[in-house]
Amino acid sequence: MAKHETPLIDQLSSGPWPSFVDDLKQEAESRAKNDKNVDFQIPQDCVDDLLGVLELSYKHGRTHWKHGGIVGVFGYGGGVIGRYCDQPEMFPGVAHFHTMRVSQPAGKFYTTKYLKDLCDLWEFRGSGITNMHGSTGDIIFIGTTTPQLEEIFYELTHTFNQDLGGSGSNLRTPSDCLGQARCEYACYDTQAICHELTNEYQDELHRPAFPYKFKFKFDGCPNCCVASIARSDMSFIGTWRDDIRIDQEAVQAYVGGEFPSNAGAHAGRDWGPFDIEKEVINLCPTGCMKYEDKKLMINTKECTRCMHCINVMPRALRPGNDKGCSILVGAKAPILDGAQMGSLLIPFIKVEEPYDEIKEVIESIWDWWMEEGKNRERLGELIKRQGFQRLLEETGIKAVPQHVQEPRTNPYIFWKEDEVPGGWERDVNEFRKYHLR
């Protein structure tokens, strides 16, 4: 028998998509029955109360969580999001209901042994409710009490060799696409660098020392499966510098209809037979492709590596062999000055252990932003405020046309004094000798 009546959210049980309400209910029931005799460290009926408070929010059309909450573990300045219900007497099971961010393995591959052990820990010391995963990448444990935080952290580090993720004005948990683990497009090992930089910058991740939050994301190619260009302050997007590798026989197999276009992604509809002119040559954004005498040709110099032709004919076309990544900076959501996507800073850089060159770029950006960034100013906003040129100066990067979508249209151009012959110190009386008042 459920603790609270939930007529509104019960309506989310039906329909084909997995119902979170039914899942929460099965967890509430499992805790009530407690077949395994778990000595629950937070209220046994906390999931019932979570359902109850959610039902109340559905009734009121408003959240029932109090503002903020500052909790954590000693030694760290983040990793736990405190949360308290604003109706603790009605729903004592969620009076405290803090979230813990647990640092996920790059690529989000797991063994069941690891996940099951984690489930046992979380059922025992928390609500048993999770997010798999948070938008930034962490495993999210939703709902525990303050006294359990240190206990969970102790277990995580001692038994699981496993740390918390980031929160607050610091480096947040980096994440990546699955990269070379299971994709033929990946231009570098996204998981290796994601893991390496996460470890390199543990201090910056656990102890907030920045003006605001900062995120890394690693995409193996310009398809951007982890959306780094939109969702990280520093975005690493795999690319290559040499020729796209063409297998002409395989091209013929596409033209002949033997291989499905785009690996079969459009199989749900009859789009007619594959037409290489219409679907590849004419859609190429730079028009750098030709198909003549049953031969596909690409003018590499004019290719911007958008991935379209490779995506359409994955068995015939492959990224080149001279691989690396582009680095783009400044992406953020709208608050405060408007949304930004990453802007191209480094067109090409090799991605090779121990990543020293990349670390130098990161650290020069941090040196600048940590000194100049205003309180709660994202990197993207600092770049807007002080100018892209300033970013180039601070990172020691020479301006190139690839840095802009187009040159400026206004002529409000700053020059540095030493760029102008004679400098800026001038005597108006000297001027007046030739130009009378």
Next chain:
Amino acid sequence: MAFISSGYNPDKPMENRITDIGPRKYDEFYPAVIAKNKGKWLYHEILEPGVLVHVSETGDEVYTVRVGGCRLMSVTHIREICEIADKHCDGHIRFTTRNNIEFMVDSKDKLQPLKDDLSSRKFPGGSLKFPIGGTGAGITNIIHTQGWIHCHTPATDASGTVKATMDVLFSDFQDMRLPAHLRVSMACCLNMCGAVHCSDIAILGYHRKPPMLDHEYLDKMCEIPLAIAACPTAAVKPAKIELADGTKVNSVSVNKERCMFCGNCYTMCPSMPLADDVGDGIVLMVGGKVSNRISNPKFSKVVVAFIPNEQPRWPTMTATIKRIVEAYAKDANKYERLGEWAERIGWERFFEKCELEFTHHLIDDFRDPAYYTWRQTSNFKF
């Protein structure tokens, strides 16, 4: 409920403390076929909706079955995922960047038993626990946020709006009939945690009333300058307020004509709550993308300024989304993302084809860049 120690000693909190060890290393968790063929993949193919095969230069193959995940899930559900992975996948599993779950097997004959097992599992209310799909030119999982389950600043619920929308779009999760893949995202306030600003279709929780001011507590609870600096339109300024009992306190005033209800002051100051049952609701945005394929990445644009919260199933919102999807499916060219289609036909035509009302709310009026969104040309369609 007796307290059980983990070994942590609260009297000596820094003793035996382990810190800065980071995540577990990714390759501890690789299935054997992945570990062996990493970096050697030659090509892939989508065999059917939700099922992929990757072929390596060694000749090895890995078959992947992708299933929908709720993101919000219990340990009971995770254990069931593990049970399936133990039975079919040698105890390996992964999650995608859109919170789907992927089961991998290393030969084709293991595929059908896995698929049959996944498809047979349902929740008591009848919903599928592990619907197979989410590949190719269809609609995959909705990136979303906390909503009323756990956040203090939402203007709508996340899990509920997502469930309601995925139920309506479900056939496209299990099909690949669209011109290109169509990404739907959801955020419960305009902090836009996740991908709302860069998705084909985005659901965004929004307020329409300025904050209330808890003057008696404001100076005690908030750093007033931070609340002032939090406002993108400078609607907040410091104020001296006389309470009913005659006490004078430091607080803030809000110029209501300047406030556009973003809620960022509440994020910084607990004494400025703004949630409201009838004021709050949904904004719909469309046309964003993150990939660089053919066209550059794009921001999503606001096309519906307000749809009320109609919990538990948000019928007006889901019907509007369905209408946009169908207009796009009918009209766009193969490989054309929703934003590319809208730009090609012109936004005036987009509104017509999607049967959406254009209102003044959709015209940008935020600072200098707004000008660049108006139409400086005589090129338009009647």
